[in-house]
Amino acid sequence: MRAVISRALPRAAAAAVGASSLAPHTLAPQGLRYAASGGEGIDVASACSATWLTPRRGFATNEFIAQERLDLGAEPLGLLGMDIQTRDYISLKWTDGRISRFHLMHLRSWCLCPECQHETGQRLVNSSDIDPDLEIEDIFIKGSTVNIVWAGSGHKSSFPWSWLRENCYSGATLDQNAKDLTTTMLLPSAPVPMSEYAEVMDTEDDQGLFGLLHQIVENGLAVVQNTPSEKGQVKKIAERIAPVSHSFLYGDIFDVVAEQNPVNIAYTTHHLKHHLDLAYYESPPGFQFLHALRFDETVQGGESTFVDVFAVAQEFRRLHPKHFETFCRVPATFKKHHLNRSNPAIMEYQRPHIQLNHRDEVIAVHWSPPFEGPLKVPFDDVKPYYEAYKIFHDIVEGGKFQVEFKLKQGDTVIFNQRRVLHGRNQFTADSNGVRHLQGTYINIDDAHCRFNALRHRFAVDDPSIKNRRVANGNFA
Template identity: 30%
Template sequence: MNSVATSGAPDMQELFPYADGPRLASAAPDTGSIQLSWQNGDTTQLPWLWLRDHCACAECRHPQTRERLYIPLAPIADAPEMNVIDGHLRLTWADGHRSVFHGGWLHQRRPEVALPNVLPEASAWRDHFTPERIEHAAFLTEKGEQAWLTAILRDGLALLTDGPLVEEEVSRLAEKIGPQRATNFGARFDVRSKPNPNNAAYTAVGLALHIDLPNWHHPPDIQLLYCLQNGASGGESLFADGVRVVEALRAQDPSALRTLSETPIDFRFQDETHDIAVRAPLIDLNADGSLRELRFNNWIRDTLHLPVEQMNAWYHAYRTLWALFHSDEHQLEFTLEPGQMVAFDNRRVLHGRRAFDPNSGPRHLQGTYLDRDMLESRLRVLARQLH
């Protein structure tokens, strides 16, 4: 693995590798800034205040936590003295403070280029999409875990196969990534039919496509479901990609997309000990129009409290989206086998199941949730370790 900074070179208190970048060739003063040129011909311009703000010395960055200590409130009125030595930039400011910048680090952070990013872009499912499959043994290696994390963040769905049939394995796998996200159902939950259920998942009925817990301000990001037993007749798993379906809705009925993305409605879960509710649109879009999250769950929709003149338009839009999600063109169906774990982006990929006969054999899944931040964090750390 390449070191972050070579011996004797400036340490920028950054764990992502930067030492392989080109050496700095020259630095020249400009009005309020410095013009930089590298030996490979690349150039950039950086303001004095930006450079002062990014000094990585022990006075400006905490040497253990790497957190910023300098506060960039005072303007920089005078140009620093500047030198390029061994391909790195050395500055002496008017107050005598000295800053040293690694040439590779500066090259990596030029304003003209994107910052390093190992996270994959979300990719809509194509026709005949099949989820990536990672063997349990491979997941326990850094490269296998990296492949699994990449698939989840890119496709919103991935399968782990050939796992042991032991309880709490879902918790052990989850905690390789980060702490389990607790909800009113606990941190780890069992999915099987039981008497006096407080959720449709704990019955044998079929479950239409949905996301979990849209009634929370921040619904769980990533869901893991680990199959321990599946001898019952029926119970096939169903999935559909929100990114793909929202784009299909945009093409088919843009007014329906506007209605569902601009009209907040109520979602609510209530039992003897909890009453968790939120009001938000069913579809939430980013500024560029791409999908940010879905709140699609027919059981947990509360009273549709809208002006009367908006109700029919909302129901029309909902009916159109429902039909798209439940069409054969957009649904993925398979049987989850014992020893397999399905993981999916709960705020993007809808999931459901066919009804099953609880008298035909045992069916037992264990599940948990993870925060997306933990998956992204783990993927960044693995990228550094495997660099």
């Protein structure tokens, strides 16, 4: 027989909490009750009418809230009461009017005790091993935690109010905690964020590194000035954040310099339209680093260009919703097929250019014309695809969202290439003129982890910084 009660506590019973003893009701074989913080309890099996349990002690009244408050922003919050009238979940009512509902199965799955979660943060309990018909034997508030004793096993779970608020899955809380892309779009009118090499590389104080990462998360790119003109410096800067990645085809460091027999069109003097590198990977690189090792004044052209592809997607969606839907549905082919090289490459990956989450928000854009292969889609999708392709291309290359600047020797541009496409103007030089960049990549998740760890270390909990997307397809 289930001991979870589907009726609410009568007001008279709620007021009685705090009495020295209450006889258990015969309908509650497991002794299910809501107990006060001092250990006193009330048998809830005989509950019949009231909606919210709000006793004078144990559960939050105004007097109790004055002692136990949860600071989630400008206004400290407290717990007003619990709703116990359902079989499968409990409801918590907060002083700001928000209601949090938690399924019993969910709470048991996420018990925070050492038996259920290792100190490394890894779970020791698998949700599939939990009885879906589990019951509550006892539930009470002590301090600022909700405590549950589970029937049968006697296992006790304690949930701090802060955890319950942060992990609430009510609609309002999900909306509040939803991540978004910064509104600081990379636009031609905006100044390029700058950092100093010495500050970024200062291992005694990571404030400079955190500032750089914040610039990239917020704006999509930043430039580190005064990088020593030494080979390998680009890797040193990258490794201040995370290990280099995606080295299979081009090594840990690649040299962007005109060659007679290039393995990539970037190693020419040609104009490069805006693109994402290595789009044929399941997970393309996140941050790209390009260090101007040498950039002679005799080089004409060669400016670096960047486009915030999320700004493009937003414009595309607003002006051409039908074509936008096509780009979200029809998979493009991204391909690297080059056998005439020391490390032969055959790679191919299919996905739509634009990916949406469950809230219909853009969370990833994949645009890389130089590395596309033939479509492999139904006949009726081909024409709509190319119609949408032309319009999207024209927005990307139309100049409205393009940022352009010329690197000078010692500059290292770092950009989140999952958000910011990059390109290059054609260049020419005399026989002695050289444009030589060294580049490398790091994984987007590693970079974001480093940013979040530093944000936590420096106690930066501003939601406008905390809840940033990094264009990596995360549904949050």
